[in-house]
Amino acid sequence: MLEDLCKWSSETDSDRTVCWLHGPAGAGKSAIAQSFCAKLAAQKRLAASFFFKRGHPSRGNGKKLFTTVAYQLAFCRPELKTAISRIVEDDLSVIHRALSVQLQKLIIEPCRQTFVGRILVIVIDGLDECEGKEIQREILRSIGTTVRQGPLPLRFFVASRPEPHICEIVPSAFHGIYSAMNINQSFHDVRKYLFDEFARIHREHHETMATIPFPWPAPQIINSLVRKSSGYFVYASTVIKFVDDKDFRPTERLKRIITGSREADEESPFAALDLLYTQILSQIPARRQLLRILTVLTAKLNLLIGQIEQLLGLAPGDVRLTLRGLHSLVRVDESQIRIHHASFYDFLQDQRRAGIFYTDCDSCKTDLSRCILQSLSYQTTSSEADLLVW
Incomplete structure (x- = not known):
């Protein structure tokens, strides 16, 4: 993968200015990004890097992304320092303006005005950990809009989980100008x-x-x-x-x-792994409904999505909506749900590890049993159902 990234980043005749690396939580995206940064730095082609971290006062704030990148460019690239410094001195308010303006004024224009001599790469890791889905979309839209304006001695490498709102905007924001790489299990x-x-x-x-x-x-x-x-x-x-x-x-x-x-x-x-799982699950608002669906999954009944909805008495589409923010842990196909990590099953069925997301509790099993008996009763005669319940 690193060989492919190095090839992508150095191709001068390619219109693929953006590379989006995506994969589930814990698949190794940040490790790839760090190794890629090291290779670029050794070649003196690392423009800047920003590694988002959820909850961090500065690394979790998307509004600090482009100003930080501009600072790194000015600090590490003498040929760009003068141009960037002049822009800030002429209009100090630029650092507080919209992200698209920051990107255009502080990064794109200086790079276009100055002879850099080689293709530089900006590495952005963990975009999904940036606080707020809308600002994540704004960052992607800003990059997509600015790079379309003409030739640029820059490449943008973006790594994230395949969250639904990111998957939805990437094709439109980067249409015709990006390559996608999926981390394969190994x-x-x-x-x-x-x-x-x-x-x-x-x-x-x-x-x-x-x-x-x-x-x-x-x-x-x-x-x-x-x-x-x-x-x-x-x-x-x-x-x-x-x-x-x-x-x-x-x-x-x-x-x-x-x-x-x-x-x-x-x-x-498994403290680190448990924290990761809990952090992702805690973002789902429909917690009670999520727990019922997870209980079905850990019971390994091998039901289709429509059958799960019918079993739990949910409206069509409810399962997909509930699991919308869990694409980093589960894969929702056309008709089935598959859990990415085998260890996720262990987590959900261990009370000490899962806490409020424990699916092997009496209340969860009782609810599932009731749903199964109720479903069976619809398929049998009244007397058979009474005997089954008894």
Whole structure:
């Protein structure tokens, strides 16, 4: 993927000025963006980078994006510093104006007026973590509008989760000027990562691992972890961080993950992953309806979307509307719902981890059982239904 990105960013005759990298939560988008920045910096072609972080006072604020990029350009590019500084000195209010104006005045015009000598790349990661969906749309529209105005020695790399409002605007905002890259799941990479990291842990924890034969752990355990990860590093990296704790024996820490034991007075091995899941789920307003749908999914009844709506007594379209903000965790096809991460099932069915999103509670199971019995009663005679309920 990095090879493809380097090729895209250096093609002088391409009209694909924007590259949108998308994928589910924890798939490795930020890792790709960071590595891409490092390669660009080594080639002296990194114009600027901005990594959004939800809830952060500055990195979560979309209004700071283009002024920060302009500052980095002026600071790192002597040939652009004079042009950008002159614009700000002539009109200080530009830093408080609309995002499209900031982009045009502080970045696009200086780059067009100054001979840069090479194609520079602006890296924007985690756009979906910017506060407010409308400002996310505004950022995309601003980039799309300005880059269409003529040749530009700039490329824009944008990484985000495939949230519905972003998926809807990207094709129109970037029509004809962008390439899309989807992070593919890679079981092979996760397996190699786990193998290398466990080898490192075995080597570095020499006191507690001295009597443990290598290779460690057994191949079947690594296979199990790879299968649980669904090809995503978010799970594998969390496992490694937990096992690598210098205050514990790696063998005992790994055993806790494999056996699933959860002592109440100890830290959960999936704290980072749980926080990610909880953060995403908490954004859904119809929480009660969401919980009922998740209960059906974790029950693994393999129902079509229409059947789930019929089972739960929902109106047609309600399931899609409820799951609208969860595209980073689940994939909603034409008729089915598929969960991206196998570990998401474990999260939803563990009360300590899921908290208010726990789907294996008595109330959730009772509600689902009632819906199933009610649905069956519609398909049987009255006497059969009475016998079934009894």
